[in-house]
Amino acid sequence: MSLRYLAGVALLLAAAACSSSTNTLPPQTFAPATGSLPLRGFAAGGRGFTVKDFTYHIMPLRVRHAHANAGGGGLQYPDDLTNYGAPLMKAAAAHNIYVNCPAKESCWGAPEAFQTKLAGSKFAGMLTQYTGSAPSAYTFADSVNILWKIYPHTALYENDLFAIIHQVAAASKKTGLDNEYHVFLPKGTDTCFDFYAQCYSPDNPSTSAFCAYHGTVDYSDIGLVVYSIEPYQDIKGCLTKKSSGASELTNSTISTLAHETFESITDPGPKLAWYNFVGGEIGDECEFFVASVNLGGTVYNTQPMYSNKYHACATQ
Numbered sequence: 001m002s003l004r005y006l007a008g009v010a011l012l013l014a015a016a017a018c019s020s021s022t023n024t025l026p027p028q029t030f031a032p033a034t035g036s037l038p039l040r041g042f043a044a045g046g047r048g049f050t051v052k053d054f055t056y057h058i059m060p061l062r063v064r065h066a067h068a069n070a071g072g073g074g075l076q077y078p079d080d081l082t083n084y085g086a087p088l089m090k091a092a093a094a095h096n097i098y099v100n101c102p103a104k105e106s107c108w109g110a111p112e113a114f115q116t117k118l119a120g121s122k123f124a125g126m127l128t129q130y131t132g133s134a135p136s137a138y139t140f141a142d143s144v145n146i147l148w149k150i151y152p153h154t155a156l157y158e159n160d161l162f163a164i165i166h167q168v169a170a171a172s173k174k175t176g177l178d179n180e181y182h183v184f185l186p187k188g189t190d191t192c193f194d195f196y197a198q199c200y201s202p203d204n205p206s207t208s209a210f211c212a213y214h215g216t217v218d219y220s221d222i223g224l225v226v227y228s229i230e231p232y233q234d235i236k237g238c239l240t241k242k243s244s245g246a247s248e249l250t251n252s253t254i255s256t257l258a259h260e261t262f263e264s265i266t267d268p269g270p271k272l273a274w275y276n277f278v279g280g281e282i283g284d285e286c287e288f289f290v291a292s293v294n295l296g297g298t299v300y301n302t303q304p305m306y307s308n309k310y311h312a313c314a315t316q
Contacts, residue, residue, distance in 0.1 A: 109250030
């Protein structure tokens with residue numbers, strides 16, 4: 001079962017450990033931005049901030065067999081999502097953060113093509129029943145490549161990830177429920193939680209429990225940021241097989257990215273929006289299924305999403 005976590009205390013984002021005072025970020029080295037994010041100059045200075053609140057909602061490993069559903073359907077569920085009244089992402093721009101990959105997005109296949117074609121598609125149209133917004137309201141905006149010091153045989157924890165997100169979001173000045181930052185971690189990089197003893201750690205199966213997660217973080221200086229953490233997905237427990245239009249790496253990446261994107265839009269946090277206490281969020285109820293989706297002439301394999309309209313997993 002997926003897990004939602006809420007922290008209501010200030011968190012120090014230090015290079016080594018958690019504390020309760022203001023943090024000054026160490027300088028980091030950034031490659032030139034691929035989009036419009038003005039990171040040069042900001043990277044050389046450092047900035048102090050605290051985290052007031054954060055939430056996260058994990059996507060468990062796909063440990064059950066994923067059945068291919070040619071029609072885009074899936075298992076019928078009696079438990080529809082319920083709207084608990086928290087704010088939704090009525091429109092959102094996606095910002096990708098690629099960590100330690102000189103080849104940019106290619107380390108994760110081709111997620112940007114998927115994100116661009118998703119906007120205005122029938123697949124994105126599934127969101128309308130929950131948000132009331134047109135499928136064209138969810139767009140791909142830009143991307144940036146960064147270099148981040150990752151020590152061998154160690155995992156990235158929240159302090160590292162919140163620092164990465166802060167660097168980019170503070171520079172771009174695009175925050176709140178209109179924006180989401182997707183942090184792509186390179187192959188071989190583990191990530192764990194400070195307060196929850198489970199990880200993405202394919203090199204250590206005894207602690208490996210999830211593929212990715214999405215959440216919100218409330219910074220003292222720039223406010224609320226919606227984000228997702230996207231580790232390398234072409235591994236046992238997370239992968240999605242190749243399709244006629246996309247490689248296994250691309251499909252594995254975009255299936256999980258779609259999961260987190262749809263869930264962020266319909267249940268961003270910190271309070272509950274569209275949720276089911278038995279099955280979880282819109283992506284959780286369908287993560288063990290695979291459907292072929294044609295977006296702009298490219299056929300992808302991705303998990304379907306839960307539809308209250310059809311009371312089942314669907315792709316449109």
